[in-house]
Amino acid sequence: MIRAGTAGRVTAGLTAATLVLAACGEGSGSGGAAVYRIGLVTSSAGPFASNAKTMEAGAAYAVKLLNEAGGIGGTEVELVKVDSQNNPATTATLIPQLATKQKVLAIVGPVDSAGCEVACTAANKLKVPIVSPGAARPGVLENARPYGFTIAQPDADNSTPVLTKIVQEKGLKRAAIIGDEANATTKAQADLFRSVFGSTGVQVVKTATFKSGDSSFASQVTSVASAKPDVLALAAGPDDAGRIAREVRSQGQTFTLLGTGSLQSGGAAYVAAGGKATEGTLAAAQYDPHSAAPAAKALLDKAQAASGQAEIPLNFAYAFDAVHMIAKAIEEKGVKSDSDGVVKGRVAVQEALNGMRNHQGMADATTFKDGIAQRPQLRAVVQNGKFVIDKSAG
Amino acid sequence: MSSFTEAVVLQVGISVLLALGYWIAVSTGKYSFGHTAFMAIGAYTASILTLNFSWPLPLAMLASGAAAAVAGALIGWMALRLSMLYLAIITFIFSQLVNLLISQWEYVGGASGMIGMTGTTVPLVLGCVLIVVAYLVLLSRSRLGLAYKAIREDERAATASGLRITRIAVGAFATSAAVTGVAGALSAHQLMVINPELFGPRQALLIILYCVLGGVEYFWGAALGAVALSLLPIYFDWLNEWYEIVYGLLFVALMIVRPQGLIGRRGGGRIRLPRIPAGRERESVG
Amino acid sequence: MLAQQLFNGLLLGATFCLVALGFNLVVGAMDRLNFALGETAMVSAVLGALIMTETPVPFPVAFAAATAIGGGVAVAVYYLSFRFVSADFPTASILSSLGCGLVLTAVVTKAFGSHQRSVPDVLSGVRLDLGVLTVSGAQLVILLLATLLTAGLYLFLERTPWGTAIRAVSDDATMAGLLGVPVQRVILLTFALSGVLAGAAGLLTGLAYHSISPFDGFTTTLTALMIIVLGGLGSVTGGVVAALVIGLIQTLTVAYLSATLRDLIVFILVGIVLLVRPQGLFGRNAGVLERV
Numbered sequence: 001m002i003r004a005g006t007a008g009r010v011t012a013g014l015t016a017a018t019l020v021l022a023a024c025g026e027g028s029g030s031g032g033a034a035v036y037r038i039g040l041v042t043s044s045a046g047p048f049a050s051n052a053k054t055m056e057a058g059a060a061y062a063v064k065l066l067n068e069a070g071g072i073g074g075t076e077v078e079l080v081k082v083d084s085q086n087n088p089a090t091t092a093t094l095i096p097q098l099a100t101k102q103k104v105l106a107i108v109g110p111v112d113s114a115g116c117e118v119a120c121t122a123a124n125k126l127k128v129p130i131v132s133p134g135a136a137r138p139g140v141l142e143n144a145r146p147y148g149f150t151i152a153q154p155d156a157d158n159s160t161p162v163l164t165k166i167v168q169e170k171g172l173k174r175a176a177i178i179g180d181e182a183n184a185t186t187k188a189q190a191d192l193f194r195s196v197f198g199s200t201g202v203q204v205v206k207t208a209t210f211k212s213g214d215s216s217f218a219s220q221v222t223s224v225a226s227a228k229p230d231v232l233a234l235a236a237g238p239d240d241a242g243r244i245a246r247e248v249r250s251q252g253q254t255f256t257l258l259g260t261g262s263l264q265s266g267g268a269a270y271v272a273a274g275g276k277a278t279e280g281t282l283a284a285a286q287y288d289p290h291s292a293a294p295a296a297k298a299l300l301d302k303a304q305a306a307s308g309q310a311e312i313p314l315n316f317a318y319a320f321d322a323v324h325m326i327a328k329a330i331e332e333k334g335v336k337s338d339s340d341g342v343v344k345g346r347v348a349v350q351e352a353l354n355g356m357r358n359h360q361g362m363a364d365a366t367t368f369k370d371g372i373a374q375r376p377q378l379r380a381v382v383q384n385g386k387f388v389i390d391k392s393a394g
Numbered sequence: 395m396s397s398f399t400e401a402v403v404l405q406v407g408i409s410v411l412l413a414l415g416y417w418i419a420v421s422t423g424k425y426s427f428g429h430t431a432f433m434a435i436g437a438y439t440a441s442i443l444t445l446n447f448s449w450p451l452p453l454a455m456l457a458s459g460a461a462a463a464v465a466g467a468l469i470g471w472m473a474l475r476l477s478m479l480y481l482a483i484i485t486f487i488f489s490q491l492v493n494l495l496i497s498q499w500e501y502v503g504g505a506s507g508m509i510g511m512t513g514t515t516v517p518l519v520l521g522c523v524l525i526v527v528a529y530l531v532l533l534s535r536s537r538l539g540l541a542y543k544a545i546r547e548d549e550r551a552a553t554a555s556g557l558r559i560t561r562i563a564v565g566a567f568a569t570s571a572a573v574t575g576v577a578g579a580l581s582a583h584q585l586m587v588i589n590p591e592l593f594g595p596r597q598a599l600l601i602i603l604y605c606v607l608g609g610v611e612y613f614w615g616a617a618l619g620a621v622a623l624s625l626l627p628i629y630f631d632w633l634n635e636w637y638e639i640v641y642g643l644l645f646v647a648l649m650i651v652r653p654q655g656l657i658g659r660r661g662g663g664r665i666r667l668p669r670i671p672a673g674r675e676r677e678s679v680g
Numbered sequence: 681m682l683a684q685q686l687f688n689g690l691l692l693g694a695t696f697c698l699v700a701l702g703f704n705l706v707v708g709a710m711d712r713l714n715f716a717l718g719e720t721a722m723v724s725a726v727l728g729a730l731i732m733t734e735t736p737v738p739f740p741v742a743f744a745a746a747t748a749i750g751g752g753v754a755v756a757v758y759y760l761s762f763r764f765v766s767a768d769f770p771t772a773s774i775l776s777s778l779g780c781g782l783v784l785t786a787v788v789t790k791a792f793g794s795h796q797r798s799v800p801d802v803l804s805g806v807r808l809d810l811g812v813l814t815v816s817g818a819q820l821v822i823l824l825l826a827t828l829l830t831a832g833l834y835l836f837l838e839r840t841p842w843g844t845a846i847r848a849v850s851d852d853a854t855m856a857g858l859l860g861v862p863v864q865r866v867i868l869l870t871f872a873l874s875g876v877l878a879g880a881a882g883l884l885t886g887l888a889y890h891s892i893s894p895f896d897g898f899t900t901t902l903t904a905l906m907i908i909v910l911g912g913l914g915s916v917t918g919g920v921v922a923a924l925v926i927g928l929i930q931t932l933t934v935a936y937l938s939a940t941l942r943d944l945i946v947f948i949l950v951g952i953v954l955l956v957r958p959q960g961l962f963g964r965n966a967g968v969l970e971r972v
Contacts (some may be wrong), residue, residue, distance in 0.1 A: 085637060089585070095401075172686050182590070216885075217889070218931070219931040250804070250816050560838050599778065610771075646760050649773070
């Protein structure tokens with residue numbers, strides 16, 4: 001009897017404590033200070049921790065530049081950072097926290113597709129504009145429109161023309177594909193390669209599979225090598241692709257390696273993982289860290305000087321552009337910075353982002369089409385230990 | 395109630411459900427390492443029913459509970475008579491199998507999963523928690539609750555006392571799976587997104603941690619663990635990059651100071667057998 | 681191609697073997713599972729790779745350093761998760777060592793980032809062409825070191841007083857203690873030894889995979905667990921045979937079926953063995969299984 005009574009009391013106590021804690025959080029929200037708040041969803045845990053850090057640096061740098069130039073119409077911008085710890089349940093709580101407690105006008109992040117799927121869907125439900133600087137899994141915004149945006153374009157749309165051209169120019173005849181069938185992103189990449197090879201009449205002589213992140217590639221590469229292809233298509237994340245390259249070369253194979261845009265998007269990761277074995281790898285690309293476009297070049301040079309990096313990573317540039325596009329939207333619509341106008345402000349920002357054409361930023365021109373950025377279609381090759389955009393190929 | 399408060403209550407409520415569901419299995423001394431399988435079964439069953447057949451969520455939750463219970467009974471029947479490590483491995487393999495099947499099944503979106511489920515509300519979640527708590531309060535006063543405890547303490551003695559331990563343990567496991575399945579359904583309709591990744595070993599571990607942090611002796615210990623662990627990342631986000639390190643060290647420290655969890659008596663409520671605990675003996679000799 | 685694939689499998693099995701033996705030693709000594717062993721291997725491999733890339737020291741030195749780091753980490757885990765954690769609660773040490781694993785992963789991610797870390801090749805110029813199969817220099821090194829360590833461990837356990845003491849504690853700690861074996865020190869030695877094996881396994885796996893990820897730890901632990909359950913808890917021969925069997929199965933599944941099925945086939949095999957022969961393929965008794 002006594003025990004059950006205690007149980008009841010403890011349960012009641014717990015419920016009360018939860019509610020009080022939650023309510024406390026609510027009370028301590030934003031004061032009346034006139035700033036534009038932009039949320040940032042990072043993750044310090046999990047395989048995208050490094051990308052998230054790059055994104056954070058890009059967003060922080062963008063806000064710094066904005067404020068140094070006097071903010072938006074004289075009002076400062078504040079970045080409100082939350083950390084999802086790579087946990088979907090936490091993400092689902094952090095988005096409402098940013099929306100109601102911090103009263104942000106818009107959110108930047110998360111950098112990965114899995115995180116964006118949860119965060120963008122939640123933000124859309126609360127009618128808060130959210131821009132992911134990296135989510136490129138097909139259908140990631142399916143349930144996040146009209147408030148969800150991603151600056152990274154899925155490979156299928158961005159890479160197909162470039163890859164088709166590469167295959168034709170190189171006169172490739174026999175192809176092998178290696179991919180992870182249990183991962184939505186790499187599966188889409190494998191499908192993309194299949195359609196490119198199908199349309200160009202290349203024979204797919206071998207399809208090998210792996211599991212992301214945890215395997216030796218000796219077995220797959222042995223199988224692939226025995227089919228004697230001219231080209232091996234890498235439907236893999238940059239880290240895994242780098243290891244595949246190492247294994248291919250260490251088995252003494254010389255066939256060409258071909259990647260989609262995500263190989264180059266990973267920045268240095270592919271080459272860092274694959275070392276010398278990656279030399280000569282061809283890939284599609286959607287971002288040029290040494291762009292010649294005047295607007296991009298000026299921003300990239302400045303960022304290089306400020307950050308001390310010789311090459312600005314994709315996530316940095318995309319996060320930078322995300323912040324600036326949001327700022328531009330705020331300015332365009334004359335959104336007020338007081339907390340009463342925040343709901344109307346979000347609608348305005350969403351409308352402006354959806355209507356924005358050819359935003360000239362650090363990552364060249366960006367236009368959203370149904371929330372997905374239409375990116376330049378570039379061609380990259382690994383030369384002297386890094387991806388170089390092959391400008392001659394157009 | 396603002397959407398933030400709502401989200402916190404939903405998250406905590408679902409975690410508490412997961413912890414309570416797991417506790418039912420643990421109360422008979424059976425640790426599963428694959429409870430995410432039941433969560434996945436519940437989440438996918440409910441999502442298919444609400445999305446493709448336009449069932450109302452509460453009805454879909456009942457169905458998902460039933461589906462998970464059937465799976466739980468099946469696995470329980472196969473594995474419950476075995477020792478702890480055995481059960482851990484069999485349940486883990488089962489969860490991997492379920493995960494593989496859903497990631498290969500195009501009808502439920504394969505590796506990309508399903509998207510667009512809504513309908514989890516605060517009253518629904520709290521209602522479920524209340525029902526489970528009421529059941530557990532009744533259980534802890536009933537003969538069945540006593541039987542669970544007897545099995546946990548000493549299976550042989552329980553058998554000798556005339557308890558049909560397999561049947562009772564399988565029943566407990568199925569009930570546990572059902573609650574976990576319902577929690578999975580609620581979680582799917584809160585996140586609005588499900589994919590096989592969400593039901594991996596990480597989530598399985600989290601459910602176990604809820605239960606063991608609070609202590610497995612009383613069910614409210616498990617509930618407390620769930621509340622604590624789901625609020626930690628929200629209110630301790632100022633720890634930032636140190637969060638995971640602090641989190642890990644917390645467990646290390648806790649297991650030295652209170653190996654029985656936050657709630658519970660030293661000795662885990664076990665009846666001390668005449669056998670001298672191995673650790674003590676070693677200390678005196680070494 | 682089959683010969684080459686069988687060789688690949690053998691190589692994979694050889695690296696699995698080391699960490700599984702480390703796991704097994706601890707189970708023998710304490711009847712408890714050290715779930716941080718995979719992370720121990722990961723940390724050793726990351727630091728070993730760092731030594732290889734950042735300093736001019738030759739590979740053997742880096743390898744020795746990795747084993748020493750592994751031993752050190754394992755001893756630290758022993759003090760944190762086993763020495764002062766009550767044995768009355770079977771879950772306490774499991775959770776505590778999982779916590780240690782979490783901390784190790786988080787520290788490595790914080791210090792070196794979440795990307796995979798490239799492990800440089802050794803003897804990259806060497807290629808042996810044996811007709812049906814070719815063996816690279818790195819593969820030769822892996823096979824050689826793994827065989828040496830396994831044989832060394834076997835001899836140590838069978839032929840030296842300390843090895844005999846480890847086996848005695850594994851059989852019956854109380855009795856061994858009564859007969860004058862310094863049980864605590866033997867357990868400490870066992871942990872250090874398991875860490876050395878894990879450290880070696882980590883760096884050799886890194887060589888075989890060409891890189892090491894901070895998130896490899898859990899998979900390593902899981903594979904090791906499957907191996908010792910298959911081979912029989914506490915059995916050295918069983919561990920070696922099971923490691924090779926699982927290495928071969930994984931490789932052949934990937935080569936002829938699909939990588940998606942790889943782990944599942946291993947799991948199902950282990951499940952069946954558990955149901956038919958609970959003590960594992962080479963287990964002397966099911967008693968250890970009951971106690972864990």
